Amino acid sequence: MATLTDEIKRRRTFAIISHPDAGKTTLTEKLLLFGGAIHVAGAVKSNKIKKTATSDWMEIEKQRGISVATSVMGFDYGDYKINILDTPGHQDFAEDTYRTLTAVDSVIIVVDVAKGVEMQTRKLMEVCRMRNTPVIIFVNKLDREGRDPFDILDELESELKIGVRPLSWPINIGAKFKGVYNIYEKTLDLFKPDKQKVQERVEITDVNDPRVDEAVGEVDAAKLREDLDLIEGVYPDFDVAQYLDGKLAPVFFGSALNTFGVKELLDCFVKIAPYPRPTRAEEREIKPEEEAFSGFVFKIHANMDPNHRSCIAFVKVCSGKFERNAPYKQVRTDKVMRFAAPTAFMAQRKNVVDEAFPGDIVGIPDTGNFKIGDTLTEGENLHFRGLPSFSPEMFKYIENTDPMKSKQLEKGIRQLMDEGVAQLFVNQFNGRKLIGTVGQLQFEVIQYRLLHEYGAQCRWEPLSLYKACWIESDDDAALEAFKKRKHQFMAVDREGRDVFLADSNYVLQMAQNDFPSIRFHFSSEF
Ligand code: G4P
Numbered sequence: 001m002a003t004l005t006d007e008i009k010r011r012r013t014f015a016i017i018s019h020p021d022a023g024k025t026t027l028t029e030k031l032l033l034f035g036g037a038i039h040v041a042g043a044v045k046s047n048k049i050k051k052t053a054t055s056d057w058m059e060i061e062k063q064r065g066i067s068v069a070t071s072v073m074g075f076d077y078g079d080y081k082i083n084i085l086d087t088p089g090h091q092d093f094a095e096d097t098y099r100t101l102t103a104v105d106s107v108i109i110v111v112d113v114a115k116g117v118e119m120q121t122r123k124l125m126e127v128c129r130m131r132n133t134p135v136i137i138f139v140n141k142l143d144r145e146g147r148d149p150f151d152i153l154d155e156l157e158s159e160l161k162i163g164v165r166p167l168s169w170p171i172n173i174g175a176k177f178k179g180v181y182n183i184y185e186k187t188l189d190l191f192k193p194d195k196q197k198v199q200e201r202v203e204i205t206d207v208n209d210p211r212v213d214e215a216v217g218e219v220d221a222a223k224l225r226e227d228l229d230l231i232e233g234v235y236p237d238f239d240v241a242q243y244l245d246g247k248l249a250p251v252f253f254g255s256a257l258n259t260f261g262v263k264e265l266l267d268c269f270v271k272i273a274p275y276p277r278p279t280r281a282e283e284r285e286i287k288p289e290e291e292a293f294s295g296f297v298f299k300i301h302a303n304m305d306p307n308h309r310s311c312i313a314f315v316k317v318c319s320g321k322f323e324r325n326a327p328y329k330q331v332r333t334d335k336v337m338r339f340a341a342p343t344a345f346m347a348q349r350k351n352v353v354d355e356a357f358p359g360d361i362v363g364i365p366d367t368g369n370f371k372i373g374d375t376l377t378e379g380e381n382l383h384f385r386g387l388p389s390f391s392p393e394m395f396k397y398i399e400n401t402d403p404m405k406s407k408q409l410e411k412g413i414r415q416l417m418d419e420g421v422a423q424l425f426v427n428q429f430n431g432r433k434l435i436g437t438v439g440q441l442q443f444e445v446i447q448y449r450l451l452h453e454y455g456a457q458c459r460w461e462p463l464s465l466y467k468a469c470w471i472e473s474d475d476d477a478a479l480e481a482f483k484k485r486k487h488q489f490m491a492v493d494r495e496g497r498d499v500f501l502a503d504s505n506y507v508l509q510m511a512q513n514d515f516p517s518i519r520f521h522f523s524s525e526f
Contacts, residue, residue: 177255
């Protein structure tokens with residue numbers, strides 16, 4: 001029988017992240033194809049929200065509705081159990097993505113060979129860096145014209161601020177793309193466009209084998225050897241320890257759409273990517289192999305059925321074995337709960353599960369009992385760290401437009417904030433409630449859901465602010481002086497912490513200069 005340690009060691013829980021359109025959905029689908037979780041390409045209805053849909057809110061609803069099934073995709077690959085955590089493609093849901101990144105042990109970043117590092121990738125990498133998450137990079141769309149691979153490597157290194165080490169190398173790109181030499185396995189794969197099947201492999205033992213010349217022609221074979229010499233000269237040997245520390249990213253090249261270079265990526269990934277790692281709680285570090293179960297809620301997904309308000313709370317198992325119907329303590333409320341119908345996400349289907357292990361994600365039907373960041377344990381009081389809210393960048397006052405429904409509005413706002421849809425602040429000067437988000441879409445989401453799920457109506461009043469930041473100081477007098485000076489711009493968050501609402505970058509900088517003893521934080525966890 002497999003022990004807890006065996007179960008832990010075979011798990012790989014990760015997320016694929018990219019700037020929209022780089023190929024995240026396509027790559028996810030191909031990984032599922034290799035895992036036998038789906039049988040034909042095109043089967044994944046991702047929760048990708050097309051950029052064009054920003055004004056079409058119903059369309060987004062529909063897409064969010066089906067995304068529960070694809071939020072977590074679990075499948076077996078050889079001896080490994082793989083859990084892919086999906087992240088919303090739309091940047092207005094970036095906060096969701098940040099939180100999902102707290103529940104993974106590693107990340108695969110997809111970069112478009114023509115576009116290189118884009119804005120969203122840069123931001124997401126910052127979050128990975130904060131947590132030293134190990135990163136593998138897949139440079140995609142080699143079948144299209146793109147940039148020189150050496151240029152791409154330089155850009156990855158400088159823009160993502162991480163060391164890189166190619167583990168595969170393309171032979172030309174675009175129309176002349178002939179294949180990829182796998183530096184890690186020392187194999188050569190020839191490119192044949194095909195959306196379903198794996199490519200042809202040339203059996204060689206080293207790149208100087210004359211079969212390389214036969215396969216790709218002498219000129220390209222010579223160029224490949226030259227490139228590889230250069231790589232060996234410039235880049236240090238691949239060091240797994242550095243990768244696991246989040247300091248070095250192995251780089252693969254391929255074409256997700258053509259299922260090319262994907263298997264190499266997956267095979268290397270399962271070998272080097274970390275199995276579930278210890279989780280930091282405020283009280284102590286929790287090791288996955290501890291007997292007692294513990295886990296935390298990193299995501300709450302609303303069910304879009306307007307007739308009954310129910311959600312799924314996504315719990316990441318951090319230690320021990322999760323069991324159906326076992327009594328677990330919800331630390332925040334001190335309540336003991338039993339879950340009769342927890343679900344696991346295997347091969348895109350939700351099934352009721354009897355048990356789950358560290359690295360797994362369990363879906364728990366919820367009717368408003370959970371809040372993002374909640375911890376479940378067998379009794380110990382643990383509070384997991386690492387689920388920060390980031391300074392929102394868009395703000396609006398929320399106004400009740402139906403005085404008969406103010407209770408419903410209060411409740412709706414509270415529950416939506418628990419779900420992490422946006423952040424609520426109360427301006428201390430005028431007592432008004434303001435909602436901060438990272439994107440315009442959230443305001444639409446909130447308004448729509450308040451109406452459909454709570455029967456409450458609201459109106460937005462625009463507010464021009466640059467950023468909200470949390471402030472603290474060891475010098476109480478300075479803090480009081482600051483709050484007095486800025487009293488019109490002081491708010492509190494839901495935990496009652498002081499938040500400064502800066503209306504411009506200039507004002508923020510001046511405040512930082514004038515009050516050096518005050519610390520300004522751009523994420524809620526400090
Ligand atoms: P995303 O989730 O990162 O947003 O990207 P997605 O996988 O949806 O891919 C974006 C577009 O890029 C899709 O085309 C997809 O077919 C294409 N693509 C992905 N990988 C490759 C590749 O290796 N080579 C080439 N040439 N194209 C690739 P689309 O036209 O936007 O969507 P669709 O209508 O094909 O679904």
